[in-house]
Amino acid sequence: MFRDDALQAERMRDCSVSKRFYKRARRVFPDGTTRVTVEARPQPTYVARGDGAYLIDVDGRRFLDLNNNFTTLIHGHGFVPVVKAVTAALAGGTCFANPTDSEIALAELLTGRIPAAERIRFVNSGTEAVMFAIKAARAFTGRPGVARIEGAYHGAYDWAEAGQGNAPATWGPAHRPSARPAYRGTPKSVGDDVVICRFNDVAGAESAISAAADRLGCILIDPMPSRAGLLHPDPGFLEMLMRVARKFDILIVADEVLNLRQGFEGACARHGLAPDLIALGKIIGGGFPIGAIAGRKEIMTVFSSLHGRPALPQGGTFSANPISMIAGRVAMEAMTRAKFEELDGFGEQLRQGMRAAITRRNAAFCISGEASLFRIHPRPTIPVDFRQAYLSAEGAATMQRLTAFFHERAILLPNAAAACLSTAMTQGDIEKIVDTFDEFLDVL
Ligand SMILES: Cc1ncc(COP(=O)(O)O)c(C=O)c1O
Structure with missing residues (x-):
């Protein structure tokens, strides 16, 4: 790891303002949040604002957002x-x-x-x-x-x-x-x-x-x-x-x-x-x-x-x-037909890039999804039903490590759920996601 990378990783771990917010929130919400889907341990990442494909949290960190409010924001933030x-x-x-x-x-x-x-x-x-x-x-x-x-x-x-x-x-x-x-x-x-x-x-x-x-x-x-x-x-x-x-x-x-x-x-x-x-x-x-x-x-x-x-x-x-x-x-x-096709193209490139990384590293992962959606599974073949997709304790731990790995590299990846692209993303963003996944498989 280069010095800059180490500094960046250290900075990505600093979430003191989110911690303070969570402390306040625990006094008013039953578990500190007001929707189950944003719960996170040890605390959620509180957002200051969105900016296209990115969101900036209250600690000043800038993340590439693959959640887009649970796939809602097809144009990213602040379109x-x-x-x-x-x-x-x-x-x-x-x-x-x-x-x-x-x-x-x-x-x-x-x-x-x-x-x-x-x-x-x-x-x-x-x-x-x-x-x-x-x-x-x-x-x-x-x-x-x-x-x-x-x-x-x-x-x-x-x-x-x-x-x-x-x-x-x-x-x-x-x-x-x-x-x-x-x-x-x-x-x-x-x-x-x-x-x-x-x-x-x-x-x-x-x-x-x-x-x-x-x-x-x-x-x-x-x-x-x-x-x-x-x-x-x-x-x-x-x-x-x-x-x-x-x-x-x-x-x-x-x-x-x-x-x-x-x-x-x-x-x-x-x-x-x-x-x-x-x-x-x-x-x-x-x-x-x-x-x-x-x-x-x-x-x-x-x-x-x-x-x-x-x-x-x-x-x-x-x-x-x-x-x-x-x-x-x-x-x-x-979202014209052409815009949907363009977004599909990015999605296809992303899934193929991730699949190529899996093959290259002979890793027990697979990628499901279509169009602008994808989901990473810690198993070698795409599940056909819920029972196959269901995560064992070991699978759940792997997915948590993956989410944390992405988080440290400034990418918000939903944990064991569908992730999505937005029209605000660029070729560089797609490459960064694929490279980060490849790096994860390498260190795994
Ligand atoms: C497939 C599907 N149906 C229904 C819902 C519920 O939508 P809402 O959260 O807007 O109530 C969701 C939310 O994620 C969903 O993904």
């Missing part, structure tokens, strides 16, 4: 067109009990791009979008049940999260994964209306869904579930889901809250899935809170009051607030 548009709008008011032109403009953009989105409604988060998509499927079919993928994350609605926290001690046999509610005290009946399938298990999922078909309103599916492992869908699996759904009149609800960033038309279009409803969020808000439920016109009539009280009334004090609408439109307008 100038969004900053300008939002700044201009703020003085005119931030929320009204009336509709605005800005919501129509974002709706036109999204329905113009996403094949399955004939009609749309806005909410405030991905959790809400998934919840209302499930409720819409229930209102349309008259059936309460949800079939979903083991280990996949869909936010915090009870029926969307059962089976999400499965672990080896409780997940049950491979042919019948446990549908137990995710958290203590949740009504046991939630599990009665949830069927858990393993991703890519064509025969098992077909049999489980068919057996419960008369009480299933929807199959909830993220075409590339990130928390479950950023798993690659086997085309046969998605085809089977569509066939079974058609056979039993069950709706397919695609969760594209995270994976819409896979392309101009979204992840379903990319992977050949034709959903009835889609839950959206993250990138469509341009960095502001948002969610949306979109889908076939006929199904979306459950939200309509044109012929009396809607089958599913949906409101929300901040739903379709003009700031999220304006920021979302501006951010999405900048």
Whole structure:
């Protein structure tokens, strides 16, 4: 290590201001943070500000950000067109009990791009979008049940999260994964209306869904579930889901809250899935809170009051607030087909670079992901389902070492989760990520 490198490593370890903030935060939050996803030991890295592909923490350290607020910021931090548009709008008011032109403009953009989105409604988060998509499927079919993928994350609605926290001690046999509610005290009946399938298990999922078909309103599916492992869908699996759904009149609800960033038309279009409803969020808000439920016109009539009280009334004090609408439109307008392709190119280069490093060093790692997303696994082959992606204690320790290694080299890599690129990143940034991974494999 050169002297400058040693100084840099020493500097990256200095987090005295974050430590002070955390001490204060522990007096007001139950565990010092106000969302579980930012917890970190011995303390989180508190942010002072963002700057394109980088964020600067309260100790003055500058990090390349591969998290981008859990894949939300497709343009990185402080994207100038969004900053300008939002700044201009703020003085005119931030929320009204009336509709605005800005919501129509974002709706036109999204329905113009996403094949399955004939009609749309806005909410405030991905959790809400998934919840209302499930409720819409229930209102349309008259059936309460949800079939979903083991280990996949869909936010915090009870029926969307059962089976999400499965672990080896409780997940049950491979042919019948446990549908137990995710958290203590949740009504046991939630599990009665949830069927858990393993991703890519064509025969098992077909049999489980068919057996419960008369009480299933929807199959909830993220075409590339990130928390479950950023798993690659086997085309046969998605085809089977569509066939079974058609056979039993069950709706397919695609969760594209995270994976819409896979392309101009979204992840379903990319992977050949034709959903009835889609839950959206993250990138469509341009960095502001948002969610949306979109889908076939006929199904979306459950939200309509044109012929009396809607089958599913949906409101929300901040739903379709003009700031999220304006920021979302501006951010999405900048994501042209060409921009998506450019970002895909960086993603491909990054994954290939990392895979080449793995091969060169004969390391027991693999990289999953598509478009601007990637996930590193401490195993030699890409997992096909949550059980394969599940980290042993040793695997979890390796991933923690990897995250810490990147952190010391000024790169924020999400720990054992999907990482992502932004349009603010450069060729140099991609090379730095690959080189850092290569260096890690070298010292391992
Ligand atoms: C696939 C997926 N669905 C739903 C959600 C929930 O979205 P939100 O955090 O906006 O409530 C997330 C959040 O990470 C997600 O990744």
